[in-house]
Amino acid sequence: MNKEKLIYKFLAVSFLLCMACNVILQAKAYQSFKVSIYVRAYEVDKMKDMHWLDSTWTVISRQLDVDKVYLETHRDLLIVDDATLEQAKKFFHDRGIETAGGITYTINEANSFETFCYSNPEHRKMVQEIAEHTAKHFDEFILDDFFFTNCKSDGEIKAKGAQSWTDYRLKLMTEAGRDLVLKPAKKVNPHVKVIIKYPNWYDHFQGLGFNLEEGPQLFDGIWTGTETRDPSGNQHLQNYLSYNVIRYFDNLRPGHNGGGWVDSGGLSLGMDRYAEQLHLTMLTKTPEIILFAYNQLLGVKLSPKFLTPWQGMGTSFNYNEMTAPIRLKDGTSVEPTTMARIAGVVLKQTDKLIHKLGNPIGIESYKPFHAAGDDFLQNYLGMIGLPMDMHPAFPEDQQVVLLTAQAARDPEIVTKIKKQLQSGRDVVITSNLLKAISEKLAEISELRCTDLKAFVNDFGRYGRSGRDLLIPQVQYYTNDAWEMVSAGRPLTGGVSGYSILLRAPYATGNMYVLTIPDDMGNLYDFPAKALNEIRRVMSKDVGVYIEAPSKVGLFVYDNKTLVVENFNDEPVEVHIVTSDKVMKLESLEDEGVLTPLPAEPVQNRRPVTPKNSFRLLLLPHSYKAFLYK
CATH class of the missing domain: 3.40.50 (Rossmann fold)
Known part of the structure; x- marks a missing residue:
C-alpha cells in the first residue's frame, strides 16, 4: 500500500473515530430534558486545584447524570480569573459536558442579599466589567436571580426623587440590563446569549426592579426559579408554585423560557419535599432543569433525617431506592452519599413519564x-x-x-x-x-x-x-x-x-x-x-x-x-x-x-x-x- 493510501486510510479512520466520540459525548442522559448544575464562583475558584475538581466531580457524577454545568464568574465581589475558567471548561468538555457562564450581581449575599447600587458610577463600572469578563469566556451566560436592586443609599434616594421606588427601579434596572450587561457583553462576544433568571417571588418583582413587561423581550432568554422549599417559610411559597411559575413565565414570551431552577431548601421537610420540587418543575414540559448548586450536591449528605413517616407504603418517591447502591457502567457498585443521588433517581423516574404528556x-x-x-x-x-x-x-x-x-x-x-x-x-x-x-x-x-x-x-x-x-x-x-x-x-x-x-x-x-x-x-x-x-x-x-x-x-x-x-x-x-x-x-x-x-x-x-x-x-x-x- 503506497504512502498516499496509508495517509487516506488513517484520516478516514480518525474521522470515523472522532464522529463516534462526538456521538458518545453528545448522547443525552435523559430522554425529555437536560439536567444541569450551577456552580457558584466560590466553587469555580477552587477548580484551579485539579485534584479538588476531579475528586468532587467524581462524587457528584457517580450519583447523578449531568448534561451541562454553569460556571459562575462573579459573586460577592469574588471574580474568577481567566485561567481557572478555561481550565474548568476544558475539564468538563473533555468529559462530554456542556458549559455556560453565570453571574450573581451581589455585593454581599449574606448581608440581606446586598445588591449593587445601579446609580453609583463605581458599581455601574464593575457591573459592566463583570459582564465583559464573562462574555469573553462563554457564548451563553445566565444571571442568577439577584439582578434586582434593594439599595436605598443616599445616592439612590437622591436619584429616585419624587418617583415611587417601583417606578424608579423598573426604569433603572431595565436600563442597567440593556446598557451595562447586554450591550457590553455582545460587543466583546457578538454570539453571546444572555439569559436572566427570574426567581420565585414574581408577584413582588416590580418593587425591586424586575421588569416582566420589558425584560423577557430585552434579554435573549429567561429562566425560572422553582424553589418552593418550606411553604410556611417567610416567602410562603406553596408547593404548586414549582409548576405554576414556569407556566406564567412561559406565557410572557413563548419559546424563550429555558427551564426551571431548584435548590436543596426543601430537604428540611424530608426527601419528598425536595423530590416534589424537581418533579413539579418537569411536569411543565420545560426543556432543562438547573440544580443549585455544586456545593449542595457535594456537601449535603444523605441522612436518616430525610426519611419521612410514610416511607415504606409504596409512595412515588422511594427513600430506599435513593439510598440503594449505585451500579456503575463498569459493573462495580458505589454507595450513594449526597443529595445528588436524590436528584438522580427522581429525574430519571420523571423522565420516563414526561415524553408521554402533551402541552x-x-x-x-x-x-x-x-x-x-x-x-x-x-x-x-x-x-x-x-x-x-x-x-x-x-x-x-x-x-x-x-x-x-x-x-x-x-x-x-x-x-x-x-x-x-x-x-x-x-x-x-x-x-x-x-x-x-x-x-x-x-x-x-x-x-x-x-x-x-x-x-x-x-x-x-x-x-x-x-x-x-x-x-x-x-x-x-x-x-x-x-x-x-x-x-x-x-x-x-x-x-x-x-x-x-x-x-x-x-x-x-x-x-x-x-x-x-x-x-x-x-x-x-x-x-x-x-x-x-x-x-x-x-x-x-x-x-x-x-x-x-x-x-x-x-x-x-x-x-x-x-x-x-x-x-x-x-x-x-x-x-x-x-x-x-x-x-x-x-x-x-x-x-x-x-x-x-x-x-x-x-x-x-x-x-x-x-x-x-x-x-x-x-x-x-x-x-x-x-x-x-
Whole structure:
C-alpha cells in the first residue's frame, strides 16, 4: 500500500473515530430534558486545584447524570480569573459536558442579599466589567436571580426623587440590563446569549426592579426559579408554585423560557419535599432543569433525617431506592452519599413519564404587568385542585377566565368582563377584586364587598371546615345574584350565612364571585364537597376536574393526559370527573386501567352535565398519571 493510501486510510479512520466520540459525548442522559448544575464562583475558584475538581466531580457524577454545568464568574465581589475558567471548561468538555457562564450581581449575599447600587458610577463600572469578563469566556451566560436592586443609599434616594421606588427601579434596572450587561457583553462576544433568571417571588418583582413587561423581550432568554422549599417559610411559597411559575413565565414570551431552577431548601421537610420540587418543575414540559448548586450536591449528605413517616407504603418517591447502591457502567457498585443521588433517581423516574404528556393547559388567569393584590393566590388555588395557567393579557378564547385583585390594574377590565359575558362565557372574580372595583362592576351586578367580616365553619350540605375561618362578607340583591356555596357558624340551624361562591347572571354569561378567606391558607380548610363545586364551575375549558380534599393537585395536558398528585401526609381518595364519553383511564406508568363508577342519582334542581367518575387512591406525596379516552 503506497504512502498516499496509508495517509487516506488513517484520516478516514480518525474521522470515523472522532464522529463516534462526538456521538458518545453528545448522547443525552435523559430522554425529555437536560439536567444541569450551577456552580457558584466560590466553587469555580477552587477548580484551579485539579485534584479538588476531579475528586468532587467524581462524587457528584457517580450519583447523578449531568448534561451541562454553569460556571459562575462573579459573586460577592469574588471574580474568577481567566485561567481557572478555561481550565474548568476544558475539564468538563473533555468529559462530554456542556458549559455556560453565570453571574450573581451581589455585593454581599449574606448581608440581606446586598445588591449593587445601579446609580453609583463605581458599581455601574464593575457591573459592566463583570459582564465583559464573562462574555469573553462563554457564548451563553445566565444571571442568577439577584439582578434586582434593594439599595436605598443616599445616592439612590437622591436619584429616585419624587418617583415611587417601583417606578424608579423598573426604569433603572431595565436600563442597567440593556446598557451595562447586554450591550457590553455582545460587543466583546457578538454570539453571546444572555439569559436572566427570574426567581420565585414574581408577584413582588416590580418593587425591586424586575421588569416582566420589558425584560423577557430585552434579554435573549429567561429562566425560572422553582424553589418552593418550606411553604410556611417567610416567602410562603406553596408547593404548586414549582409548576405554576414556569407556566406564567412561559406565557410572557413563548419559546424563550429555558427551564426551571431548584435548590436543596426543601430537604428540611424530608426527601419528598425536595423530590416534589424537581418533579413539579418537569411536569411543565420545560426543556432543562438547573440544580443549585455544586456545593449542595457535594456537601449535603444523605441522612436518616430525610426519611419521612410514610416511607415504606409504596409512595412515588422511594427513600430506599435513593439510598440503594449505585451500579456503575463498569459493573462495580458505589454507595450513594449526597443529595445528588436524590436528584438522580427522581429525574430519571420523571423522565420516563414526561415524553408521554402533551402541552400543559389550565384555567386561564389574567395578571397585568406590575399588578399587586391577592399575592400568589393562584398557587393556593393550585393546591386545591384547580390547574392554573397565568397570562399577562386577558384571555379571549376561554369559557371561564379567573380574575384576582390584580386585574384591577387594567383600566379596561370591566369592558373586557362584559365582552366575555355577552359572548355567553363566564368570569370568576375574587372577593378582593370585587372590593377594589365594585362601583365599576355595578354595570354588571350591584355587588359589594365591604370591610365587614364573618367567622364561618359550617358549609351546610357541603360539610364542615373543622375550624373557624375569617372571610369577607360579599353582599348582593336577593334574586339578582344567588349563592351556590354558603357558609355560617353554624349554617345548618343557624341564623346567618355568607357567600363562598356567588353567581350573578349577565346577558348569556355568568359572573361568579369566589370568596377568599383573609388567610389564603384557609382555602385548604374548605370541605371537600365545597371545593368540588368550585372545581366544577371553573373547569369548563380543562374538560376534567377532581373531587377530593385540599392539597391534591391536578395537571392537565392537551393530548388527553393528566397527572394527579397528593401533597398531603396521608392517603386520600380522589374521584377524577370527565365527560360521559370517557370510558376508561389508562395508566401512563403501568398497565392499570380505571373504569367509571356507577352513576349517582341527581339530588338537586340544577341541570347537571352528564359525567363519568373514576375512583383513585393516592398515597402520601405520590402521583398517578393517566391517558383518558
